[in-house]
Amino acid sequence: xxxxxxxxxxxxxxxxxxxxxxxxxxxxxxxxxxxxxxxxxxxxxxxxxxxxxxxxxxxxxxxxxxxxxxxxxxxxxxxxxxxxxxxxxxxxxxxxxxxxxxxxxxxxxxxxxxxxxxxxxxxxxxxxxxxxxxxxxxxxxxxxxxxxxxxxxxxxxxxxxxxxxxxxxxxxxxxxxxxxxxxxxxxxxxxxxxxxxxxxxxxxxxxxxxxxxxxxxxxxxxxxxxxxxxxxxxxxxxxxxxxxxxxxxxxxxxxxxxxxxxxxxxxxxxxxxxxxxxxxxxxxxxxxxxxxxxxxxxxxxxxxxxxxxxxxxxxxxxxxxxxxxxxxxxxxxxxxxxxxxxxxxxxxxxxxxxxxxxxxxxxxxxxxxxxxxxxxxxxxxxxxxxxxxxxxxxxxxxxxxxxxxxxxxxxxxxxxxxxxxxxxxxxxxxxxxxxxxxxxxxxxxxxxxxxxxxxxxxxxxxxxxxxxxxxxxxxxxxxxxxxxxxxxxxxxxxxxxxxxxxxxxxxxxxxxxxxxxxxxxxxxxxxxxxxxxxxxxxxxxxxxxxxxxxxxxxxxxxxxxxxxxxxxxxxxxxxxxxxxxxxxxxxxxxxxxxxxxxxx
Numbered sequence: 001x002x003x004x005x006x007x008x009x010x011x012x013x014x015x016x017x018x019x020x021x022x023x024x025x026x027x028x029x030x031x032x033x034x035x036x037x038x039x040x041x042x043x044x045x046x047x048x049x050x051x052x053x054x055x056x057x058x059x060x061x062x063x064x065x066x067x068x069x070x071x072x073x074x075x076x077x078x079x080x081x082x083x084x085x086x087x088x089x090x091x092x093x094x095x096x097x098x099x100x101x102x103x104x105x106x107x108x109x110x111x112x113x114x115x116x117x118x119x120x121x122x123x124x125x126x127x128x129x130x131x132x133x134x135x136x137x138x139x140x141x142x143x144x145x146x147x148x149x150x151x152x153x154x155x156x157x158x159x160x161x162x163x164x165x166x167x168x169x170x171x172x173x174x175x176x177x178x179x180x181x182x183x184x185x186x187x188x189x190x191x192x193x194x195x196x197x198x199x200x201x202x203x204x205x206x207x208x209x210x211x212x213x214x215x216x217x218x219x220x221x222x223x224x225x226x227x228x229x230x231x232x233x234x235x236x237x238x239x240x241x242x243x244x245x246x247x248x249x250x251x252x253x254x255x256x257x258x259x260x261x262x263x264x265x266x267x268x269x270x271x272x273x274x275x276x277x278x279x280x281x282x283x284x285x286x287x288x289x290x291x292x293x294x295x296x297x298x299x300x301x302x303x304x305x306x307x308x309x310x311x312x313x314x315x316x317x318x319x320x321x322x323x324x325x326x327x328x329x330x331x332x333x334x335x336x337x338x339x340x341x342x343x344x345x346x347x348x349x350x351x352x353x354x355x356x357x358x359x360x361x362x363x364x365x366x367x368x369x370x371x372x373x374x375x376x377x378x379x380x381x382x383x384x385x386x387x388x389x390x391x392x393x394x395x396x397x398x399x400x401x402x403x404x405x406x407x408x409x410x411x412x413x414x415x416x417x418x419x420x421x422x423x424x425x426x427x428x429x430x431x432x433x434x435x436x437x438x439x440x441x442x443x444x445x446x447x448x449x450x451x452x453x454x455x456x457x458x459x460x461x462x463x464x465x466x467x468x469x470x471x472x473x474x475x476x477x478x479x480x481x482x483x484x485x486x487x488x489x490x491x492x493x494x495x496x497x498x499x500x501x502x503x504x505x506x507x508x509x510x511x512x513x514x515x516x517x518x519x520x521x522x523x524x525x526x527x528x529x530x531x532x533x534x535x536x537x538x539x540x541x542x543x544x545x546x547x548x549x550x551x552x553x554x555x556x557x558x559x560x561x562x563x564x565x566x567x568x569x570x571x572x573x574x575x576x577x578x579x580x581x582x583x584x585x586x587x588x589x590x591x592x593x594x595x596x597x598x599x600x
Contacts, residue, residue: 156214162209203229227250263308271325292560303462318397321398337468346421416432431479437453439452450491486505512526549592553594563585566580
């Protein structure tokens with residue numbers, strides 16, 4: 001359409017030039033026509049009549065050409081109006097399936113991607129620039145090309161990533177976990193917060209970032225950066241006078257692929273996170289549900305952490321991958337998860353050798369918390385403070401026989417090591433953790449998908465959003481890997497501009513009872529007298545309605561989610577409840593920035 005418009009404009013200019021030239025000549029002929037003398041002979045009179053006839057014919061031709069020009073201009077205006085209507089009603093451009101979508105800017109709707117009709121890619125120059133082996137890099141197109149829905153910087157394309165969220169939410173129990181559900185700490189009904197509710201507004205899930213794409217010497221590379229606003233703030237007046245939440249780094253990685261080999265390094269979604277297609281680290285190629293809850297669903301295996309990975313693509317339908325990622329010697333306590341209870345003589349392991357997910361601020365800002373935390377070695381707690389033996393090693397294979405079917409199988413191995421807490425530090429204790437992941441993402445039709453992802457493990461509970469400890473410590477200092485498992489099963493459906501979803505998620509934490517050195521006290525996990533979590537169940541459903549979208553101006557979405565969360569304990573006192581539950585309602589209004597990925 002753009003080329004047709006340019007052609008019509010060139011024709012208009014050419015016609016105008018011809019008409020102007022003709023008009024000037026006609027005017028010159030009229031002005032320079034000599035006056036006829038009354039004494040002229042018959043021949044002169046005939047010549048004059050001939051010239052007047054010629055002038056008349058030229059004026060008629062001029063009038064006819066003027067009408068043609070007006071008709072041509074009207075046709076151009078009509079075509080321009082048609083182009084504008086097509087642009088205004090066109091769906092937002094989407095990425096090719098091999099590259100994934102930009103981010104979780106809009107939901108991963110389980111339907112074939114619509115074909116973009118607006119903002120065609122700029123024409124390629126006649127000769128590929130130096131450094132472009134294939135000549136297929138749209139970011140290296142000529143400077144006079146039509147501006148596409150991305151930015152060009154040098155020979156790379158930059159797509160802005162971002163959306164602005166306002167999320168009102170209500171819970172029937174005061175969990176005190178902001179807008180994200182801490183699955184393992186739902187208050188019991190016999191507690192104060194179990195008899196209170198909360199209603200809040202949040203903008204913390206708003207997101208900013210960018211994606212950079214380019215081709216160089218036959219290698220396609222992607223740089224990806226993403227922030228949200230769930231960072232920890234030192235302010236004590238966020239709800240009093242100024243909601244000054246702070247940015248938090250989510251993703252920061254670079255990926256390069258040449259032929260069948262792909263390499264990624266940086267902070268990304270873990271390779272253990274379920275995929276929708278392939279083994280891509282792009283958020284749009286992953287399954288972490290469609291929910292509004294920023295902690296996703298119970299039972300989902302995921303982490304965003306530093307690491308490196310290598311992928312091999314023998315065909316377009318098969319991908320092998322292996323990654324080395326951030327390790328952690330985790331004993332529970334993060335995101336509301338239950339903590340392993342240590343033998344009395346080994347309390348010093350917590351915080352110094354085992355990560356208990358404690359906040360250092362609790363050691364200094366809260367007297368009650370400080371007494372407990374310091375007794376467990378909280379003074380040594382800190383980011384990357386605990387020792388580790390080796391990176392977590394994750395391997396995975398993905399099969400994508402068609403656009404409607406994705407099957408994946410993965411595994412993880414971790415190594416843990418501690419020493420005795422007092423000199424001479426001669427005793428060393430080690431154990432190995434391992435787990436296996438299996439998932440299927442299948443389209444029954446082009447608009448309905450079924451999803452299941454399942455994880456069984458010994459010592460890998462932190463990948464279940466930290467709800468289960470990795471380790472239990474015996475009275476003699478030896479380490480046991482604690483068993484756990486998680487599942488998410490659900491359906492996603494698209495009806496015109498509405499996405500509907502429903503999921504069940506579950507977490508199971510095994511038990512490992514330890515007798516302390518005194519021979520009578522029970523410690524570990526799941527023992528008689530503990531109040532540690534045994535099972536967490538979640539049922540949730542919701543919708544995502546696209547109210548309006550345009551590739552040049554962005555999109556507006558309205559979303560809603562209901563979440564029923566159940567928490568069961570291994571043991572509680574006879575007079576106390578053995579479990580609890582809560583209900584949460586989320587609403588969300590989102591504006592998404594415009595932008596689309598160039599078609600490499």
